[in-house]
Amino acid sequence: MSVVEIDPIPRDTSREAAAVYYAALTRMRPHERVASALKLSRQLQCVLADGVRRRNPQRPETAVWQEVLRRCFGEAAFQNLRHWRGVARMSDLEPSLTWIIDRLELTGIPYMVAGSLASTYYGEYRATADVDLVIAPAASQLEAFLDSLGDDFYASRTAAQQALQSRTMFNVIHPASGFKADLIVRKERPFSVEEFGRRAQVSLLGRSVYVASPEDVILSKLEWSKAGESERQFRDALGIAIVQWSHLDNAYLARWGRELEIQDLLGRLLREAQKFAPME
Numbered sequence: 001m002s003v004v005e006i007d008p009i010p011r012d013t014s015r016e017a018a019a020v021y022y023a024a025l026t027r028m029r030p031h032e033r034v035a036s037a038l039k040l041s042r043q044l045q046c047v048l049a050d051g052v053r054r055r056n057p058q059r060p061e062t063a064v065w066q067e068v069l070r071r072c073f074g075e076a077a078f079q080n081l082r083h084w085r086g087v088a089r090m091s092d093l094e095p096s097l098t099w100i101i102d103r104l105e106l107t108g109i110p111y112m113v114a115g116s117l118a119s120t121y122y123g124e125y126r127a128t129a130d131v132d133l134v135i136a137p138a139a140s141q142l143e144a145f146l147d148s149l150g151d152d153f154y155a156s157r158t159a160a161q162q163a164l165q166s167r168t169m170f171n172v173i174h175p176a177s178g179f180k181a182d183l184i185v186r187k188e189r190p191f192s193v194e195e196f197g198r199r200a201q202v203s204l205l206g207r208s209v210y211v212a213s214p215e216d217v218i219l220s221k222l223e224w225s226k227a228g229e230s231e232r233q234f235r236d237a238l239g240i241a242i243v244q245w246s247h248l249d250n251a252y253l254a255r256w257g258r259e260l261e262i263q264d265l266l267g268r269l270l271r272e273a274q275k276f277a278p279m280e
Helices: 015-027 030-055 061-073 075-081 094-106 115-122 139-148 157-166 190-197 214-227 230-243 250-259 263-276
Strands: 111-114 131-135 169-174 179-185 200-204 207-211
Touching: 015 230, 015 263, 030 061, 030 115, 030 200, 094 111, 094 131, 094 139, 094 169, 094 179, 094 207, 111 115, 115 131, 115 214, 115 230, 139 157, 157 169, 157 179, 190 214, 190 250, 214 230, 214 250, 214 263, 230 263, 250 263
Parallel strands: 111 207, 131 179
Antiparallel strands: 111 131, 169 179, 200 207
8 A cells, every 4th residue: 555545544533533532642641541452452352252152152151262362363373272271261461461571571581562552552542462572582581481481371482483583573372361462573673773772661551661662663663554554554653643742753753764765654644643743
């Protein structure tokens, strides 16, 4: 999808309504946006489960939630989880996320929250099927982290080791809560190194957590937008730009916009954001 085809405002929303909506988001505290996103994700899982029950009223509850996992995580991940214990119940997502962050910190692995949860922290909240965590582990730290997961979490050791070698990602899943984290090994390119170095330590989920900076989340979202997931990623970036408008480092954005060859998307984003940004 080209830049000119991106509609920054959903077709079912007027610009006047969008202005009211973004003003409300700006007034919300970051942890309130994150809590709303996690709650919405749980509600959508429950709606999905209700649909499965209506279509298959005789299906056991364990099988209902197995189908939810299949739809949330995809067939490949589900095949690894279908015989995992504890899939008959679903619980809050937040404890699973904090538990994984605890294990990263206990094993000394530097990390930062990125992706849709980071964009929720800074901008517009939405439901998400997973949480992105960028990590920079040594091989020994990664092994210690995998050992620490215990029986309640699923992770493929082979996939994790391959991700470390190829600088890609692997999954950590808590089947009992329907939580999935994508652990992304930090790339060595200059932007990824500087992005990781600029991560911010914030108060979130009742604890101190490292989160990618708002500028870096914008740039990453625009990279994904350019790669093809245009509207969703662009709107995530737009929400951040609007809510964080008066705090953005525009020189930094401009520099990496040129380096990453997304300056046209960035220019469009900032022009749109300025229309909705709160007046000082």
